[in-house]
Amino acid sequence: MRRAAVDAIDAVLDKGRPLEEALDRLTRDLDERDRSLARMIAATSLRRLGSLRALLRGMVERGLPEKARRVETLLVVGAAQILLTEVPDHAAVATSVALAGEDPASAGFKGLVNAVLRRVAREGKDTLPEGPDQPGWMVEGWREAYGPQEGAAISKALAHEAGLDLTARADAAGWAQTLGGRLLPTGTIRLVDAGNVTALPGFAEGAWWVQDAAAALPARLLHPAPGMTIADLCAAPGGKTAQLAAAGGEVTAVDRSGQRLKRLKQNLDRLGLSAAIVEADAASFAGGPFDAVLIDAPCSATGTIRRHPDVAWSKRPEDVAALAGLQARILARGAELVRPGGVLVYSTCSLEPEEGERQVEALLAARPDFRREPIGPGECGIPAEWINAAGELRTLPTHLPDADPRQAGLDGFFAARLRRA
Numbered sequence: 078m079r080r081a082a083v084d085a086i087d088a089v090l091d092k093g094r095p096l097e098e099a100l101d102r103l104t105r106d107l108d109e110r111d112r113s114l115a116r117m118i119a120a121t122s123l124r125r126l127g128s129l130r131a132l133l134r135g136m137v138e139r140g141l142p143e144k145a146r147r148v149e150t151l152l153v154v155g156a157a158q159i160l161l162t163e164v165p166d167h168a169a170v171a172t173s174v175a176l177a178g179e180d181p182a183s184a185g186f187k188g189l190v191n192a193v194l195r196r197v198a199r200e201g202k203d204t205l206p207e208g209p210d211q212p213g214w215m216v217e218g219w220r221e222a223y224g225p226q227e228g229a230a231i232s233k234a235l236a237h238e239a240g241l242d243l244t245a246r247a248d249a250a251g252w253a254q255t256l257g258g259r260l261l262p263t264g265t266i267r268l269v270d271a272g273n274v275t276a277l278p279g280f281a282e283g284a285w286w287v288q289d290a291a292a293a294l295p296a297r298l299l300h301p302a303p304g305m306t307i308a309d310l311c312a313a314p315g316g317k318t319a320q321l322a323a324a325g326g327e328v329t330a331v332d333r334s335g336q337r338l339k340r341l342k343q344n345l346d347r348l349g350l351s352a353a354i355v356e357a358d359a360a361s362f363a364g365g366p367f368d369a370v371l372i373d374a375p376c377s378a379t380g381t382i383r384r385h386p387d388v389a390w391s392k393r394p395e396d397v398a399a400l401a402g403l404q405a406r407i408l409a410r411g412a413e414l415v416r417p418g419g420v421l422v423y424s425t426c427s428l429e430p431e432e433g434e435r436q437v438e439a440l441l442a443a444r445p446d447f448r449r450e451p452i453g454p455g456e457c458g459i460p461a462e463w464i465n466a467a468g469e470l471r472t473l474p475t476h477l478p479d480a481d482p483r484q485a486g487l488d489g490f491f492a493a494r495l496r497r498a
């Protein structure tokens with residue numbers, strides 16, 4: 078089970094694979110308990126990777142062996158269990174040492190792994206630095222975009238695991254009560270320690286779906302209404318399609334990935350909702366014109382690191398640049414699909430301005446027939462501090478502060494609403 082956690086981390090770090098995908102493959106033969114333990118260990122290690130690496134590098138004077146990269150992962154996984162989980166120290170040390178012994182390149186470092194992890198256990202939690210837990214280039218980018226203090230606070234907030242956010246089809250207050258959750262000002266239900274999602278009341282009958290509180294906002298900014306024709310251009314797995322369809326919109330859900338569209342269809346079926354589903358490249362999709370177009374563009378997803386700690390380590394600066402090019406193409410096409418007088422919402426779950434604010438500026442410069450329709454404080458329950466000077470939504474993981482970190486924060490999201498003349 079721990080080998081699966083170590084292999085999954087290496088797949089993220091060496092090959093840029095998403096953690097969930099790597100774990101699905103590596104834990105196929107494990108039972109449910111071991112699978113969730115492997116997931117917990119891998120996610121905890123990645124969430125605090127920056128701090129764990131700094132601690133371990135400080136303990137190995139001669140540096141970690143270049144040829145045996147796995148030794149560092151074995152140390153990280155061992156230290157994460159010792160310092161951040163309830164796993165007994167001796168079990169964490171013993172399994173990392175055993176795993177080192179199984180790999181010819183690391184076998185010679187069994188003694189090192191043993192000595193370092195015993196020291197970690199002896200010296201305890203106070204020696205773990207407080208971040209930064211994401212790569213330097215990423216944290217530097219947030220400092221530049223949001224100021225030094227806020228950038229550092231964002232980095233810190235992203236190192237906490239998020240609670241579970243749900244969007245109810247109807248009667249959010251009633252479902253919040255049934256589920257023992259808290260109703261946020263924007264109508265999202267927030268739960269902590271929720272356990273198995275599929276076992277919660279209301280899941281089977283499709284009364285709600287899992288969706289971060291910030292992710293629930295872009296679709297609502299379109300003010301979907303019965304009979305409105307809406308193109309959801311990057312739709313899968315369908316969280317926003319569900320919102321638009323539940324409001325009575327006639328939704329065309331477009332996505333390039335057939336595999337992900339299968340999940341969208343399953344999700345809509347569970348919720349008893351429907352949409353026209355089209356497998357196509359949004360940058361060249363022909364259809365419409367539509368009353369409204371939603372572009373929830375593919376992005377670096379740096380705003381979701383609380384939920385997907387692998388994102389911090391699987392993305393490179395060049396990925397942001399490549400995604401920005403794709404976003405510009407999809408946005409240009411999406412603008413053409415809006416009928417005169419219609420509305421366009423562009424959103425990303427990224428903290429990088431190149432994927433949000435800069436995209437909208439470029440579109441407005443190229444298309445004088447579009448103008449921003451600013452979001453007003455209080456609209457959809459959105460507080461003023463989540464809205465930037467241009468009237469766009471800019472949520473940050475530092476928003477919704479709370480003494481309990483599991484109750485605090487939002488995914489980092491950007492959304493702009495534009496109206497065609």
Ligand SMILES: C[S@@+](CC[C@H](N)C(=O)[O-])C[C@H]1O[C@@H](n2cnc3c(N)ncnc32)[C@H](O)[C@@H]1O
Nearest residue numbers: 311312314315316317332333334358359373375
């Ligand atoms: C951020 S996710 C969308 C999440 C979705 N809106 C939701 O709320 O559940 C971005 C989606 O864009 C899709 N995608 C990436 N490139 C695309 C393209 N050129 N055309 C259409 N879809 C694309 C991906 O397959 C992915 O499903």
